[in-house]
Amino acid sequence: MKRESACCAVILVGALAGPVMAGGHTFIFDDDPYVSSGDSPFDLFGPGSDFFLENFEDGLLNTPGLLGFGGEIRFPSDWTDSVDADDGIIDGFGLDGHSYWAFFGEGGPLARFEFDPKVLGGLPRSVGLVWTDGNFDALTFFEAFGPKGESLGAIGPLILGDGGHQGATAEDRFLGVTFQGGISAIEISATLGRIELDHVQYGDIIPAPGVLALLGLSGLLSGRSRRRLA
Numbered sequence: 001m002k003r004e005s006a007c008c009a010v011i012l013v014g015a016l017a018g019p020v021m022a023g024g025h026t027f028i029f030d031d032d033p034y035v036s037s038g039d040s041p042f043d044l045f046g047p048g049s050d051f052f053l054e055n056f057e058d059g060l061l062n063t064p065g066l067l068g069f070g071g072e073i074r075f076p077s078d079w080t081d082s083v084d085a086d087d088g089i090i091d092g093f094g095l096d097g098h099s100y101w102a103f104f105g106e107g108g109p110l111a112r113f114e115f116d117p118k119v120l121g122g123l124p125r126s127v128g129l130v131w132t133d134g135n136f137d138a139l140t141f142f143e144a145f146g147p148k149g150e151s152l153g154a155i156g157p158l159i160l161g162d163g164g165h166q167g168a169t170a171e172d173r174f175l176g177v178t179f180q181g182g183i184s185a186i187e188i189s190a191t192l193g194r195i196e197l198d199h200v201q202y203g204d205i206i207p208a209p210g211v212l213a214l215l216g217l218s219g220l221l222s223g224r225s226r227r228r229l230a
């Protein structure tokens with residue numbers, strides 16, 4: 001399985017563990033299965049944690065300050081691929097949970113998530129999501145953007161999955177990034193097929209007014225031309 005990075009700082013967790021330090025940001029790819037929020041590298045629920053976790057289990061994308069583009073919620077079905085634990089039992093399947101399904105984008109699916117500093121009071125410094133399904137023949141990329149919308153680089157190309165599309169969870173992988181300057185958006189894309197994902201998570205907010213003064217807000221959230229999930 002080929003794994004390379006287009007950016008300079010990557011931590012490969014689990015089977016491919018080996019930190020690479022550089023720059024002000026760090027990408028994280030966990031090559032062990034992510035089956036519940038307990039597999040996150042972030043402190044989602046600890047004392048003082050300001051993290052939000054969108055698992056789509058209420059059928060909505062509605063955690064504070066999160067905007068989604070390029071896909072829609074997928075409800076329980078024979079083809080749904082939620083994070084395993086979301087349906088109440090870790091059993092190797094996510095068919096009875098909810099996920100986010102991306103199928104738009106020129107040249108392949110692309111899901112984009114933006115973080116609204118006006119709602120969050122700043123920007124998250126730690127962000128991630130869980131890839132749960134896609135086309136085994138596709139190359140997948142995870143890109144992050146800084147406070148001015150500038151690219152921080154990307155993880156990829158990755159070859160992910162098991163070739164099946166009926167909710168199996170052993171293939172599910174965490175992709176994330178940390179950046180002390182604040183992260184305004186992330187994108188996950190593939191060269192063909194569709195992408196299914198879950199557990200969009202973000203926190204460790206760098207508070208306003210620092211971010212807001214830096215940005216002036218005018219140039220932020222430049223991806224608004226994309227269709228927003230209702």
Ligand SMILES: [Ca+2]
Pocket residue numbers: 083084085086087088089090091092093094095
């Ligand atoms: Ca399950």
Ligand SMILES: [Ca+2]
Pocket residue numbers: 055056057082083086097098099198199
């Ligand atoms: Ca879910």
Ligand SMILES: [Ca+2]
Pocket residue numbers: 081132133167168169170171172
């Ligand atoms: Ca899966």
